[in-house]
Amino acid sequence: MLSHAHHLLETIFGHRGFRGEQAEIVRHVAEGNDALVLMPTGGGKSLCYQLPALLRDGVAIVVSPLIALMQDQVDALRQLGVRAACLNSTLDAAAAQSVERDLLAGDLDLLYVAPERLLTARFLSLLDRAPLALFAIDEAHCVSQWGHDFRPEYRELTILHERWPQVPRIALTATADPPTQREIAERLQLEDARRFVSSFDRPNIRYTVVQKENARRQLLDFLEPRRGEAGIVYCLSRRKVEETAEFLAGHGIDAVPYHAGMDPALRLANQHRFLRGEGVVVVATIAFGMGIDKPDVRFVAHIDLPKSIEGYYQETGRAGRDGEPAEAWMCYGLGDLVLLRQMIEQSESGPERKRLEHRKLDALVGYCETMRCRRQVLLDNFGETLPKACGNCDNCLSPPESWDGTEAARKALSCVYRTGQRFGAAHLIDVLRGADTERIHQFGHDQLAVYGVGADLDARSWRGVFRQLVALGLLEVDAEGHGGLRLSEAARPVLRGEQPVLLRKESLRKGRRERGDGRGARPAIDIPAADRPLFEALRGLRTRLARDQGVPPYVIFHDATLREIARQRPQTPGDLALIGGIGAGKIERYGDEVLDVVAEIEAA
Incomplete structure (x- = not known):
């Protein structure tokens, strides 16, 4: 079995050997067994079902959530001479009927289909008459209702095992923390399946987080030395997507917007331009990206805080799928945290869901504020331990300094209390620094004992103090109100002088070229001049x-x-x-x- 697999790997796919556990996964599934595969983006998940599909008689049915993913996979397989097709809403009736005829005639090796179509009575009836090799359930984390890419149809895929118990199944994902892994196994009835868990580490990606000051200008500085490279920029809102794409285009960056509210034809055209062009930057909401197979994305930038560490990992994982050096750059500020807290509280989700979303956001904020190796913190959240610091994140390349922020923290907390626990950080900083503003005089805050007591720190440093106090749980966001800050129970011992506070020192502004580069020299793909x-x-x-x-x-x-x-x-x-x-x-x-x-x- 494996000798035949090696032969196909070399002659069809052009690879000289398997990576990691690929060989064992291929053997296991080709022999008719179920498997749950957790492997990072770019780790070679697709090969784990494509090769068994060629080794077994019949057609492999691949459940995929996005049209773009299906078409990319089919295009790539056809280039290799593999008989692949997809069934989705982009096909007209004649084309769909042609694919169905090939399915029934046994003229396909792999057929990609969305879960919505698979679950229709007509398609299930087609499968009853087709020779089936295996079922592959891609992006299996979509089954989790607590995840960031939940698809309710995925929960109905248990019908595959119930209706065709003799056909092996392989479920695959690149993004699943331990609870999600357990939920995938339970929801898809794969409790008895062999589990293959590869490292979630993507060592070729450099992680950098910078304090938000002027996000668009910081983004432009980051992109300057990367002109001509393909990348993705994520924004939280559709309006910001449009404005950011326009801003970048106005500065000579080949950038296009992408979000769910766009005209569908324009959205598809922009996606095609990104996928089929060289060096195009797409500015998008999280509606863009899952299943995008483009291997040469050199960077993923976030100018807003994502909603969870799982979402962040999945989005950054779209960089460097080819294994070459790539970058994950994020611009993050207190305003992002306030906005996301409000969005959680103002959603129609139940209390349990809100608590979970707050915990997920807390984990991401902890990643942003850490002074440890970022890769170690990131992998911790997926139940994996990285023994040594990675040497390829901003904290490793330029270790942050800490400082005794106890006095500053007490001043900040006192200011929150004395102003009534209903103002945002900008006003509180003005009070601490003794600013002469109409709002301060309106509320009489120039008469408070805390007025001007923080003049020794600049506004940027105070923004860092407030952001970190929220991250440490000493301050809470009044998410149901207007985003004001209030004391948490944990603030009491700090105010009483019973607990010290260690803070991360905010890095100084750098020159334009250096600052755009994050920290340390940018990773480069070396092509000798002669080549x-x-x-x-x-x-x-x-x-x-x-x-x-x-x-x-x-x-x-x-x-x-x-x-x-x-x-x-x-x-x-x-x-x-x-x-x-x-x-x-x-x-x-x-x-x-x-x-x-x-x-x-x-x-x-």
């Missing part, structure tokens, strides 16, 4: 081939494959076969043209 002309010529060939076929460039060849061709300079089809990512199907389709480009550059 650059051939690499660019190969990219040109890839763009033309992709445009002619109406597919994203990366389904033709990944950047890593082009770099390897530029380095190795193959002369024959046999030489091409030794390069990762090039199987027999791609040599047959593109080998001559690739070798012609190599020869042309060599002769120049």
Whole structure:
């Protein structure tokens, strides 16, 4: 079994060997067993069901939540000569009927389908008449009602086991903390399935968090040295998506907006432009991204705080799927926290759901404020321990300093109390710094004992103090009101002088180029100068081939494959076969043209 799997891996997919537990997962499922696979984005999850689909008789039914994911996977598989198709709402009646005929005739290796269609009586009846190899349930975390991507239809997928108990199932996800893992197994009746849990670590991603001052300007500074690279910028609201995309475009960044409220045709066009273009930046709400297979996303930036650490992990995981250096950059401030607390409290969710969402937000805030290695804190939330600091996050590259903030904390807490526990941080900072504002005089706050007692710290430092006091649980956000700050029970011992407070020192402003880079030199993909002309010529060939076929460039060849061709300079089809990512199907389709480009550059 495994020898045949290795043969298919090399000849079809162009890979010389399996990664991690891929080989054991493939063997386990190909032999007819159920599996639950937890593997980070970019870790090779798809291969874990695509190879068993080719090893077993019949067609693999792949349940996928998004059209973009289905089409990307199908395009990529067809490039390899695999008989793949999808059934979704983009197909007209004739095309859908053609796919159904191929299904019943046994002319498909894999069929991708949305859960909504799979659960229809008509489609279930089709499956009763089709030769079935296996069921693959992708993005399995969608089954969790407490998760960030809940799809109610996923809960009905137990019908697969009930109706076809002899057909093996494999459920896969890149984002599941231990409670979600247990819920997936329970909801999909996979309690007895073998569980394969890979490390959630993505060592190629550099994590950076900066204090929010002027988010758009900070974002532009971050993007300056990354012009021409593909990336995703996440915003919390649709309006901010539109405004940010317009702002970036106005500064020469090739940026497009994406959110659920856009005209569907324009939204789809922008998605295609991102997927099929080179160096496009998409500015989006969380409506964008799940299942996006684009491997060369070099950065994911957040200019608003996400809602949970699971959501943050999933969104940042869209960077660097090709294993090359990538960046996760986030701009975060107290205003984000206040807004998200209000959104939770003002939602129609029940008390249990609200408590859970507050806990998830607390975990993310703890990640933002930590002085530890960020990767260690991130992985802790997924039940994984990283023994040593990663050396590839801002806290590792430029360790933050701490300071005794006890006196400042007592001043801040006293100011909150004496002003009536109903004002936001901006007004409280004005009071502490002795500002001469109309609002301060209106409320008589210039007559308070705390007026002007914090003049020794600048406004930026005070913003950091208040943000950290909220993160430490010493201050609470009045989420049901106007977002004012009030004392928590935990503030009492601090006010009485019984408990010290250690705070993270806010980093100083840096020059434009340095500050845009986060902390430390930006990770780079090294292409030697001697290889650059051939690499660019190969990219040109890839763009033309992709445009002619109406597919994203990366389904033709990944950047890593082009770099390897530029380095190795193959002369024959046999030489091409030794390069990762090039199987027999791609040599047959593109080998001559690739070798012609190599020869042309060599002769120049």
